[in-house]
Amino acid sequence: MTKLLDVKNLSVSFGGLKAVNQFEIQIGSQELVGLIGPNGAGKTTVFNLLTGVYTPTEGSILLDGNSLIGKGSNKIVNMGVARTFQNIRLFKNLSVIDNVKIAFQSQMKYSALAAVLRLPSYWKEEKLFEEKALDLLKIFKLENFAYQKACNLPYGEQRKLEIARALATEPKLLLLDEPAAGMNPSETNELMETIRLVKEKFEIAILLIEHDMSLVMGICEKVAVLEYGSIIASGSPEQIQNDPRVIASYLGESD
Ligand SMILES: Nc1ncnc2c1ncn2[C@@H]1O[C@H](COP(=O)(O)OP(=O)(O)OP(=O)(O)O)[C@@H](O)[C@H]1O
Numbered sequence: 001m002t003k004l005l006d007v008k009n010l011s012v013s014f015g016g017l018k019a020v021n022q023f024e025i026q027i028g029s030q031e032l033v034g035l036i037g038p039n040g041a042g043k044t045t046v047f048n049l050l051t052g053v054y055t056p057t058e059g060s061i062l063l064d065g066n067s068l069i070g071k072g073s074n075k076i077v078n079m080g081v082a083r084t085f086q087n088i089r090l091f092k093n094l095s096v097i098d099n100v101k102i103a104f105q106s107q108m109k110y111s112a113l114a115a116v117l118r119l120p121s122y123w124k125e126e127k128l129f130e131e132k133a134l135d136l137l138k139i140f141k142l143e144n145f146a147y148q149k150a151c152n153l154p155y156g157e158q159r160k161l162e163i164a165r166a167l168a169t170e171p172k173l174l175l176l177d178e179p180a181a182g183m184n185p186s187e188t189n190e191l192m193e194t195i196r197l198v199k200e201k202f203e204i205a206i207l208l209i210e211h212d213m214s215l216v217m218g219i220c221e222k223v224a225v226l227e228y229g230s231i232i233a234s235g236s237p238e239q240i241q242n243d244p245r246v247i248a249s250y251l252g253e254s255d
């Protein structure tokens with residue numbers, strides 16, 4: 001069976017540093033996979049390669065059998081890969097709901113003329129996308145903030161808004177870069193539950209970067225461990241927790 005995402009021998013260097021080195025991963029169409037590893041291991045760089053921000057020096061990236069290499073970031077979004085960023089990137093002066101609606105843009109069908117003249121076709125679609133955006137905000141309990149400026153949201157809610165916006169592009173694969181960063185433990189647990197729910201509801205695959213091991217082990221079906229740009233282990237959470245190399249280099253001695 002072909003995997004949704006099939007990455008092989010992926011490498012990129014910055015100056016003399018091999019930030020990602022012979023990286024590989026396979027993700028099934030509705031799998032929730034964790035990507036863990038110490039600071040500077042290359043996790044975010046992997047996302048930047050998958051989304052066309054960087055071009056790899058070697059390797060292949062196949063989504064549903066189609067290569068993503070050399071495709072621009074917008075094209076890759078249209079092909080079904082959406083992401084959030086380690087450092088939140090929202091349109092801070094736009095409303096919360098407009099941040100989501102912007103992501104629907106490629107799906108909007110009315111003509112520019114219809115928009116300028118505010119023709120019925122424009123209003124009909126506007127209403128539809130307003131409702132779709134509200135539905136996404138509800139998943140993250142953000143609907144009451146819908147008409148506030150994004151910059152006025154608390155930090156944790158801004159992170160959720162980024163996920164809602166990513167979902168608006170109707171991805172097959174969602175890449176989340178430390179979505180729980182800056183959240184307290186109860187917010188984090190709630191977010192992880194929501195991420196699991198999102199995966200089921202939208203029937204998508206998710207690749208989740210996270211530092212907190214216990215958290216990743218709790219929700220992911222598969223975990224891949226990155227060190228110095230290379231995968232040193234991958235498997236079920238249980239396999240990872242018992243992998244001698246992972247224990248030695250990442251988990252430390254357990255007592
Ligand atoms: N554009 C760049 N130019 C030069 N070096 C870079 C660039 N992007 C990343 N690096 C380097 O590549 C390595 C991997 O960085 P990356 O941000 O992918 O790590 P990470 O695993 O996401 O770390 P963290 O857990 O801190 O977010 C680091 O040494 C980093 O300094």
Ligand SMILES: [Mg+2]
Nearest residue numbers: 043044045086
């Ligand atoms: Mg990172």
